[in-house]
Amino acid sequence: xxxxxxxxxxxxxxxxxxxxxxxxxxxxxxxxxxxxxxxxxxxxxxxxxxxxxxxxxxxxxxxxxxxxxxxxxxxxxxxxxxxxxxxxxxxxxxxxxxxxxxxxxxxxxxxxxxxxxxxxxxxxxxxxxxxxxxxxxxxxxxxxxxxxxxxxxxxxxxxxxxxxxxxxxxxxxxxxxxxxxxxxxxxxxxxxxxxxxxxxxxxxxxxxxxxxxxxxxxxxxxxxxxxxxxxxxxxxxxxxxxxxxxxxxxxxxxxxxxxxxxxxxxxxxxxxxxxxxxxxxxxxxxxxxxxxxxxxxxxxxxxxxxxxxxxxxxxxxxxxxxxxxxxxxxxxxxxxxxxxxxxxxxxxxxxxxxxxxxxxxxxxxxxxxxxxxxxxxxxxxxxxxxxxxxxxxxxxxxxxxxxxxxxxxxxxxxxxxxxxxxxxxxxxxxxxxxxxxxxxxxxxxxxxxxxxxxxxxxxxxxxxxxxxxxxxxxxxxxxxxxxxxxxxxxxxxxxxxxxxxxxxxxxxxxxxxxxxxxxxxxxxxxxxxxxxxxxxxxxxxxxxxxxxxxxxxxxxxxxxxxxxxxxxxxxx
Amino acid sequence: xxxxxxxxxxxxxxxxxxxxxxxxxxxxxxxxxxxxxxxxxxxxxxxxxxxxxxxxxxxxxxxxxxxxxxxxxxxxxxxxxxxxxxxxxxxxxxxxxxxxxxxxxxxxxxxxxxxxxxxxxxxxxxxxxxxxxxxxxxxxxxxxxxxxxxxxxxxxxxxxxxxxxxxxxxxxxxxxxxxxxxxxxxxxxxxxxxxxxxxxxxxxxxxxxxxxxxxxxxxxxxxxxxxxxxxxxxxxxxxxxxxxxxxxxxxxxxxxxxxxxxxxxxxxxxxxxxxxxxxxxxxxxxxxxxxxxxxxxxxxxxxxxxxxxxxxxxxxxxxxxxxxxxxxxxxxxxxxxxxxxxxxxxxxxxxxxxxxxxxxxxxxxxxxxxxxxxxxxxxxx
Numbered sequence: 001x002x003x004x005x006x007x008x009x010x011x012x013x014x015x016x017x018x019x020x021x022x023x024x025x026x027x028x029x030x031x032x033x034x035x036x037x038x039x040x041x042x043x044x045x046x047x048x049x050x051x052x053x054x055x056x057x058x059x060x061x062x063x064x065x066x067x068x069x070x071x072x073x074x075x076x077x078x079x080x081x082x083x084x085x086x087x088x089x090x091x092x093x094x095x096x097x098x099x100x101x102x103x104x105x106x107x108x109x110x111x112x113x114x115x116x117x118x119x120x121x122x123x124x125x126x127x128x129x130x131x132x133x134x135x136x137x138x139x140x141x142x143x144x145x146x147x148x149x150x151x152x153x154x155x156x157x158x159x160x161x162x163x164x165x166x167x168x169x170x171x172x173x174x175x176x177x178x179x180x181x182x183x184x185x186x187x188x189x190x191x192x193x194x195x196x197x198x199x200x201x202x203x204x205x206x207x208x209x210x211x212x213x214x215x216x217x218x219x220x221x222x223x224x225x226x227x228x229x230x231x232x233x234x235x236x237x238x239x240x241x242x243x244x245x246x247x248x249x250x251x252x253x254x255x256x257x258x259x260x261x262x263x264x265x266x267x268x269x270x271x272x273x274x275x276x277x278x279x280x281x282x283x284x285x286x287x288x289x290x291x292x293x294x295x296x297x298x299x300x301x302x303x304x305x306x307x308x309x310x311x312x313x314x315x316x317x318x319x320x321x322x323x324x325x326x327x328x329x330x331x332x333x334x335x336x337x338x339x340x341x342x343x344x345x346x347x348x349x350x351x352x353x354x355x356x357x358x359x360x361x362x363x364x365x366x367x368x369x370x371x372x373x374x375x376x377x378x379x380x381x382x383x384x385x386x387x388x389x390x391x392x393x394x395x396x397x398x399x400x401x402x403x404x405x406x407x408x409x410x411x412x413x414x415x416x417x418x419x420x421x422x423x424x425x426x427x428x429x430x431x432x433x434x435x436x437x438x439x440x441x442x443x444x445x446x447x448x449x450x451x452x453x454x455x456x457x458x459x460x461x462x463x464x465x466x467x468x469x470x471x472x473x474x475x476x477x478x479x480x481x482x483x484x485x486x487x488x489x490x491x492x493x494x495x496x497x498x499x500x501x502x503x504x505x506x507x508x509x510x511x512x513x514x515x516x517x518x519x520x521x522x523x524x525x526x527x528x529x530x531x532x533x534x535x536x537x538x539x540x541x542x543x544x545x546x547x548x549x550x551x552x553x554x555x556x557x558x559x560x561x562x563x564x565x566x567x568x569x570x571x572x
Numbered sequence: 573x574x575x576x577x578x579x580x581x582x583x584x585x586x587x588x589x590x591x592x593x594x595x596x597x598x599x600x601x602x603x604x605x606x607x608x609x610x611x612x613x614x615x616x617x618x619x620x621x622x623x624x625x626x627x628x629x630x631x632x633x634x635x636x637x638x639x640x641x642x643x644x645x646x647x648x649x650x651x652x653x654x655x656x657x658x659x660x661x662x663x664x665x666x667x668x669x670x671x672x673x674x675x676x677x678x679x680x681x682x683x684x685x686x687x688x689x690x691x692x693x694x695x696x697x698x699x700x701x702x703x704x705x706x707x708x709x710x711x712x713x714x715x716x717x718x719x720x721x722x723x724x725x726x727x728x729x730x731x732x733x734x735x736x737x738x739x740x741x742x743x744x745x746x747x748x749x750x751x752x753x754x755x756x757x758x759x760x761x762x763x764x765x766x767x768x769x770x771x772x773x774x775x776x777x778x779x780x781x782x783x784x785x786x787x788x789x790x791x792x793x794x795x796x797x798x799x800x801x802x803x804x805x806x807x808x809x810x811x812x813x814x815x816x817x818x819x820x821x822x823x824x825x826x827x828x829x830x831x832x833x834x835x836x837x838x839x840x841x842x843x844x845x846x847x848x849x850x851x852x853x854x855x856x857x858x859x860x861x862x863x864x865x866x867x868x869x870x871x872x873x874x875x876x877x878x879x880x881x882x883x884x885x886x887x888x889x890x891x892x893x894x895x896x897x898x899x900x901x902x903x904x905x906x907x908x909x910x911x912x913x914x915x916x917x918x919x920x921x922x923x924x925x926x927x928x929x930x931x932x933x934x935x936x937x938x939x940x941x942x943x944x945x946x947x948x949x950x951x952x953x
């Protein structure tokens with residue numbers, strides 16, 4: 001077919017030109033059929049570089065463009081925009097990667113130049129067969145499913161409801177509040193967790209936009225971003241098709257954490273020694289307003305052991321983030337109920353990373369909390385007191401700051417249990433199609449730049465289901481997820497890339513081979529018509545189904561057989 | 573062997589002045605700054621840790637506070653304002669109380685009112701005793717010679733009796749110091765030969781305070797040495813030459829010139845220290861325990877009344893001289909009786925002993941360490 005192709009060989013300063021002879025590349029492809037113009041330029045991605053392409057399209061009547069430059073991951077959007085500016089369909093662009101695949105990885109200029117010519121020639125042959133493609137849009141359902149009624153879930157639900165959007169809040173337990181409902185005060189500012197939470201719970205339950213489903217679980221999530229169907233059933237009811245289906249546009253997973261089971265570290269004697277308790281047991285006592293030993297006496301000496309299950313080679317390698325400050329908080333709270341109690345903190349590293357935390361640590365030291373630094377992976381030993389001693393237990397640990405084996409008196413031992421992924425996190429991950437890391441935490445799309453999105457469009461994660469974090473971070477993540485969702489809702493529609501697979505109904509035999517192979521669950525089978533079809537919004541254009549279809553009924557848009565063959569021919 | 577932690581220790585040391593030790597987070601800047609801090613005595617950080625952890629027995633056997641002369645460098649470098657220098661000072665006060673078997677020292681350090689009361693009581697008893705003696709054996713109008721109100725011979729006997737008592741008390745406390753630091757622990761035992769070999773350290777440190785000179789600032793050492801030598805000179809004059817000192821009205825240059833120098837030294841250094849503590853510009857004068865004030869005020873009072881009675885005597889005013897002499901004794905006796913064995917003055921014995929014992933401790937630690945293990949241990953004198 002006849003067309004007018006413009007070829008632009010970018011020097012990328014000297015990044016490409018120092019190894020690849022760009023002039024030779026230009027000369028070599030200039031002789032190819034359909035090539036109307038070839039230019040070698042210092043920086044094609046620069047504004048003048050882009051303007052040159054736009055001007056050539058207008059002046060020379062180009063209808064195809066090849067840019068031989070860097071990886072398309074870097075600048076394909078840039079040059080596609082340039083084509084659009086000049087009034088050309090952006091898919092009439094093809095890039096040849098002569099930087100990452102040539103100049104950056106080869107030393108020999110001759111061979112690198114030959115390879116650059118081959119790649120550029122392939123691009124020229126391919127681009128001639130490009131078709132104009134249009135982006136597509138699907139409707140965005142403004143409803144959101146929030147999974148989990150802890151502080152993150154409550155915040156997400158409340159923020160969405162305040163924006164006037166409908167929310168389905170699914171909570172596994174019989175009441176809202178999650179793990180935060182089990183705590184008394186919050187560190188380091190000593191606000192009441194109950195106050196903070198109760199306000200949110202009453203605003204959520206009283207909000208007409210929020211449907212709260214207690215004692216419920218998400219059984220199934222079908223569809224794609226903007227158009228999910230969530231089936232929610234009563235907890236434990238896993239009969240097929242049980243429960244009710246809710247159409248939602250987005251999902252926020254806020255399923256939280258579970259505390260480490262202190263009984264797993266047998267030497268602490270949790271469950272065996274009456275006055276060895278966990279942080280949550282202490283929270284319970286603090287909420288009751290009385291801290292007492294099993295015998296009903298106020299403790300004179302309380303020892304708080306940090307990092308139980310966290311930062312350990314045996315248990316969890318990670319830091320649970322909240323325990324250090326919570327432990328300091330216990331010092332304050334135990335003293336508040338029992339001013340004469342001496343407090344010991346046995347720690348391996350004091351993590352006081354956030355606002356007000358270092359100050360809190362300093363204040364705790366000034367209130368004469370005694371901090372014992374022991375070796376990482378060493379476990380303080382709990383022994384019974386000797387006759388005549390005025391305390392119940394002795395704890396032995398080597399203090400690294402003076403090198404002595406120190407014996408600490410204790411009437412009460414508090415184990416700071418860390419956070420771990422919930423037992424049912426794997427099931428949740430499977431239902432909403434997201435991944436877990438080696439510790440079971442849900443994986444974010446990008447740990448720094450996209451911390452609340454996941455690899456499944458429309459499914460967000462917030463709070464401690466993705467990693468241990470404190471209340472402010474959980475709240476911030478919930479709000480971040482809501483911001484992302486509201487942005488989608490406000491556009492009303494979701495843009496779907498024009499590159500996806502299509503099933504030719506006439507050739508599809510309904511064998512369903514593609515259905516199971518699709519890694520994105522983007523292919524549906526229509527029972528009535530006995531044909532498969534691709535949900536374009538879910539398709540990532542990986543091409544697996546195109547290759548697998550025994551009838552050759554599936555076409556990958558922008559990756560047609562003819563285009564790929566032309567490209568191969570160009571390389572050869 | 574595990575050491576039991578006593579969480580009350582920090583609160584107890586607070587009464588001795590260690591109010592800031594809780595702020596320490598063990599960066600070690602203090603030990604790095606200190607010109608004396610070297611193996612095996614890396615102070616003040618480690619001593620601060622013993623205190624923070626409530627390791628009372630460790631602290632009791634710890635000689636490090638006596639190795640510190642409080643130049644203040646560590647406190648200036650401390651990023652947490654944990655006042656390591658003042659903490660070491662407080663530990664010296666606490667150790668003084670621990671060494672004292674009577675328990676009086678502990679009472680004085682924990683309540684200055686009690687100390688003042690005791691001083692006043694001893695002063696009153698001294699005044700009453702000497703008044704009764706003077707008025708029954710002589711005349712208030714006669715200063716020296718026959719019929720003197722307070723004859724040198726009588727005062728001299730009293731001096732020696734008192735010195736014997738004080739030396740006895742101090743010796744018992746010094747023995748306790750030895751027991752805590754070297755005696756009770758098997759690992760700290762050293763052969764008798766070592767005791768003899770290092771004995772020279774005692775007079776050397778006592779008379780020169782040469783370690784103080786190693787501090788970066790030399791002036792505090794000079795002041796401290798001047799005060800100590802003045803005190804020592806006066807002590808020798810009174811203990812051995814009291815008759816010559818009191819004889820008058822002519823000036824006996826052989827003894828009096830030394831007396832004048834010593835008086836000048838005492839007054840000047842006491843005024844300097846009082847001024848420093850009032851202005852609080854220098855680090856080692858920033859914090860003052862009540863016992864520091866009591867000590868300096870007493871010292872100044874004693875020196876000034878001593879000078880005054882001498883001057884009045886030379887001016888031919890025996891009545892006034894006798895009254896001032898009585899006032900002088902009412903200061904000097906309580907000062908010596910209460911300060912030497914039980915309070916700040918005790919450090920004149922404990923510090924040289926600390927230097928001596930620390931050298932023996934270092935030797936014991938060296939002997940204990942397996943051959944070739946660890947770092948070489950510096951001679952810590």
